[in-house]
Amino acid sequence: MRLAGRLGGAALSLVMVAVLGFFLFRVVPGDPVVSMTRGRPTTAAMQAELRAQFGLDRPLHEQFFSYVSSLLHGDLGTSFTFRRPVAEVIGERLGPTVLLVGTATLIAVGLGLWLGVRAAWRRDSAFDRATTGVSLTLWAVPTFWLGMLLMMVTGDLFPSRGMRDTDTAPDFVSQALDVAHHLVLPSITLVAVVCAEYVLIMRSSLLEEMHAPYLVTARAKGLRDDLVRRRHAVPNAVLPAITLVFLRFGLVVAGAITTETVFSWPGLGLLFYDALTGPDYFLLQGLLLVTAGAVVVMNLLADLLHGVLDPRVKAV
């Protein structure tokens, strides 16, 4: 019953995103046809032909209905810039983004939660002050600056552009190693920047549990300090962090525009940026749908997981 309600809510959110996306991007300034033909001599007739080809000459409501009907058939339309189906364009950029942002998010979550727990447990210790200080500083630093700084400091140790070298041997192991090598700098940048969020939420959430009477009970039973923390404090303190973590997982596919730009990483963030300069309506709509879909699904998962981890939430 509750599950059905959640699913319905998620579906409704997606429908609203699809409708909103259509109108939202049509407000973006710029004429896609002018952008498409920029730098080439064009006549008014050629522009009109392009408009007709993409259906841009029809009234807005007609465009909307044709968008909805092709959406229902699983067709996201054709990108103006790439002259290829939107689904295909997004599909080939999805992998790199999930690889980069996914890796970075996993590391940041793990590291952040661990640091947050340690910092809160020894509140006001040197460790606590160093952890919160450093992570807040990195949070405040501009991403592009940090990325460029890393490039300069590491010199030629790690590649700083793209995802793979053209001259790598075609076998799987060499390819994988090459991608991993390229992954180092952008993921370090991303982890450094987003980690603070997890450190701080875990720290404050554990600090709130620190004076809970059940921890006194656990100590009175004779538990070692680290067992009190691991078995009793953390399972309660981690609950509020779960929602945030999953929301962040949902944002993974949105990519990381700045990081991808700095390191020329061929991901969705970079694609989003390019699409906006069009504006490439169909591509933007498709991107919005994919990113919003991921957030909605992850949010749903967070809700369900919360029900499993916290018995007080009525089980599904």
Place this chain on the structure above:
Amino acid sequence: MKNTGLELRNLTVHYGHKRVVNDVSLALAPGQTLGLAGESGSGKSTVAMSVLRLLPKSARVDGEILLDGDDVRAMSWGRLRAVRWASASIVFQGAMHSLNPVRRVGDQIAEPMRLHNTPGSVTELLSQVELPEDKARAYPHELSGGQRQRVMIAMALACGPRLVIADEPTTALDVVVQAQVLGLVKRLVAEQDLGLLMISHDLSVLAETCDDLAVMHRGELVERGGTREVIANPRHPHTAALAAAFPVIGDPNHRLAGPGESTRGAFVLQERTEGPRVPSAAEPLLQVRDLRVDYGRTRAVDGVDLTIGHGEIVALVGQSGSGKTTLARTIMGLRNPSSGRVIFDGREVPRKGRALKAFRRQVQLVLQDPASALNPRHKVIDAVAEGLRVHGLPGDEESLVTAAVERAELRPASEYLQSLPHELSGGQQQRVVIAGALVLQPRLLVADEPVASLDASVRGEIVALLLRLRRELGLASLIITHDLGLAWQIADRVAVMHQGKIVEQGSVEQVLLDPTHDYTRALVRAVPQV
């Protein structure tokens, strides 16, 4: 290891410069039961927590704490962990928060057994506290308050300790459940020959379970002796005050209200009411007729008839869940009844609109916990004036507020008007709440457990205030409580509520001394007797 029980020698505890326990020496032989009484802030819980060295790091502990001959203060961490729960265990107050909310209670009971390698089974422990074995799979929030406290007790017995420390184990429970839990503790202590250190602010609870009694006041031990002896002949005035605050049902000395009381001369508290009795021929102030209130499919109030006369104090008693709060909310016009009538001063209570708002001014509410009833960021003057503002009453706000605050005996009012709630004591906060009600010049006060969260000495003052308001203003009250002692002290009449119905109604003497309904008898029997 020899088993010599617990001995405290010159125990002194400081928090910063504040001394919360001052030179306390106590001995508890194995198998002995000792009650430690005192108000909040008397240091009794600090003493209890110091036995297993559970005080926060900011506490400085001096003196000796000998548990079976070893000084707990000097133990290594490893030794201390071995002693905790195995030599002495604790039944904490408020089992809701003292159990981990996300772990099954069976695991929590088993945890110390695994830790200390004690043989035994959770099922057996649960059966000792009279819980079915399938409760082991429950989470704390799935259990009732009494069941949770039983789980705490089972957990405390898990490693077969020789000493159990119980810190206000029944404070949050209502009378009937409290009686069951106390009975259980008593039985287990006797069966297993346990030492028991029981901490409570309620002498009658301690009298029920402990052979000896020690009384603490402001960090010092002021009295120690056999329980009956200490209560019958208190040597320290504070012990006398504690004993007096918990009225003995049936003792006319503790009866502060009602007709026919003037035959006795000696009063424990100096408040007596002759009461400006409004002519009885007049119509009663409030009449409830065949009232029914439903929550969905649950009938919370089921066919209730109740009258409150002008200037009359009626106590509505019953266990939690009996429907007494719902009844009160309906009387106040905060909830619409499913059927039946509420007649106030000869007229049906309006259900909506301006008429309802005007009616609400005449009936004011005083809640149990003043700390949560007051907005922590509102000054006293704003808290009291809020009702005036809501109802847009004419007149000079400050002088009306001053008058109400002084009526509630915060004198001089000017000293309190600019204070924030946290700067006031619990009793003063409750007076502010009462002033907030008085400022609207109500005819009926509905008080939901008005003294339950207050200390013994303050409790008497608030009871006296309510009686004085009745005498001077002719203010009628409906006191909602599960505390029969309070009903005995203050009420003219008692109505007993059980499962949505009023099962018995009559004068205090009649209902409490000669109950006719089985449920009332059970309630009266459940009250611990000093």
